Amino acid sequence: MRAILTAVLAVLMLGLVPLPVADAQSQPTATTAAPQMATSTGWQTVRTMNVRSGPSTQYPIVGELKASTKLDVLAWQQGEIVVGSNDTWAKIADGRFVYSNGLVKPKPDQPPAPGKKLKGRWIDVNLSQQVITAYSGDTPVYWAVMSSGRPGWETPTGTLTIQRRKIVTVMDSSNLNAADTAKLRADAQQYRVEDVFYTQYFTDSGDALHYNYWKWDTPFGMPTSHGCIGMNYSDSYFFWAFATLGTPLVIHY
Numbered sequence: 341m342r343a344i345l346t347a348v349l350a351v352l353m354l355g356l357v358p359l360p361v362a363d364a365q366s367q368p369t370a371t372t373a374a375p376q377m378a379t380s381t382g383w384q385t386v387r388t389m390n391v392r393s394g395p396s397t398q399y400p401i402v403g404e405l406k407a408s409t410k411l412d413v414l415a416w417q418q419g420e421i422v423v424g425s426n427d428t429w430a431k432i433a434d435g436r437f438v439y440s441n442g443l444v445k446p447k448p449d450q451p452p453a454p455g456k457k458l459k460g461r462w463i464d465v466n467l468s469q470q471v472i473t474a475y476s477g478d479t480p481v482y483w484a485v486m487s488s489g490r491p492g493w494e495t496p497t498g499t500l501t502i503q504r505r506k507i508v509t510v511m512d513s514s515n516l517n518a519a520d521t522a523k524l525r526a527d528a529q530q531y532r533v534e535d536v537f538y539t540q541y542f543t544d545s546g547d548a549l550h551y552n553y554w555k556w557d558t559p560f561g562m563p564t565s566h567g568c569i570g571m572n573y574s575d576s577y578f579f580w581a582f583a584t585l586g587t588p589l590v591i592h593y
Contacts (some may be wrong), residue, residue, distance in 0.1 A: 377416075377467060377468040378469075378593055379413065380468050380469055381469065382446065382448055382469070383411050383412065383413055383444070383561070384409060384411065384443070384444060384445075384446070385408060385409045385443060386407065386442055386559075388404060388407055389404070389438050391405060391432070391436050391437070391438055392436075392437050393436070395418070395420065395431075395437045396419050396420035396429075402435070403436065411438075411443075412432065413431065413432060413443075414431045414432065414433070415430075416428050416429070416490070416562075417429050417437070418490075418491045418492060419437070419439075422439055422441065423441045424556065424557030424558075425557065426440060426441055426557040427490075428440040428491065428558065428562055428563065428564055441557060441558060443559065443561075444559045444561070445470065445485050445559065445561030447483070447485050448469075448483075450480075451464070451483040452469040452473075454466075454475065456592075457475075457478055458475070458477075458588055459477055460477065461474075461475070461583075462588040462590065463579065463582075463587060464480075464592075465569060465589055465590065465591040466592065467488050467497070467563070467591065467592065468593045470486055470487065470488060470560075470561045470562070470563065471484070471485060472484055472486045472549075472571070472575075474583075481582075482578055482582070484571055484572075484575035484578070485575075486560060486561070486569050487555065487558070487560050487563060487565055487569070487571075488563045488565060488567075488568075488569055489565050489568070490563050490564045491563070493566045493567050494563075494567070495565075495567050495568070495569065496543060496547060496591065497592055497593065498591060499588055499591075501542065501586050501587060501588050501589065502540045502541070502542055502549075502584065502585055502586060502587045502589070503541050503542060503585070504540075505584075507538065507539075507580070508535055508537050509536050509539045510532065510534055511536050511550075512532045512533075536551065537550070537551040537576065537577075537580075538579070538580035540579070542591075546566075546567070546568075547567040547568055549568070549569045549579055549580075550576060551571060551576035551577070552565075552568075552570030552572070552576075553573070
């Protein structure tokens with residue numbers, strides 16, 4: 341781990357990735373209400389999958405998708421848990437749903453358009469495309485497929501900033517605000533996760549960028565968290581090395 345950190349910091353110091361410090365125009369603005377997600381593109385099936393008329397295996401089968409079929413997702417919807425704790429289904433057309441466990445989103449060749457542009461070093465988080473991008477001014481320097489808040493636990497939108505950083509921490513649902521804690525209890529979704537690396541909080545209610553090592557029943561790109569932005573190890577490590585306290589995030593659909 342120390343060798344990886346040394347290598348990344350060396351690249352940054354050599355100027356291979358220009359990282360000017362954010363200026364006054366990159367300061368945060370108030371959080372805005374989240375609009376409806378845009379169509380999420382670039383998905384494909386990992387195996388042959390049934391298409392159903394609703395988000396449950398109790399609904400009739402109305403079609404079939406072969407492995408490696410490319411498709412777009414119009415919306416994510418809560419439904420039946422079929423594998424693990426994953427209750428997310430993909431709406432691919434009116435009256436047509438597939439279970440999210442059988443989908444994958446490869447990293448796109450180019451990042452999606454940012455919500456707006458800032459000066460200096462900043463991060464764009466596209467909740468529709470589930471892609472997080474590191475920017476130096478107008479230039480994207482790194483992007484990755486991520487996983488944001490699941491239906492009912494959507495990640496807050498707006499221009500926020502990194503408020504706190506923990507290289508390793510414990511994520512415990514009892515540390516959330518009173519409203520979220522009550523919501524978790526009502527849904528029987530309390531949790532405690534040890535050894536969460538590269539955690540960077542961008543709200544005071546526990547939403548953060550972080551490494552998500554326990555994500556096995558859904559691929560990255562699927563919105564399955566309680567509001568956080570989860571990534572694989574190498575991607576979360578890059579954003580840990582890239583950002584610092586006060587780095588702005590533009591979070592949008």
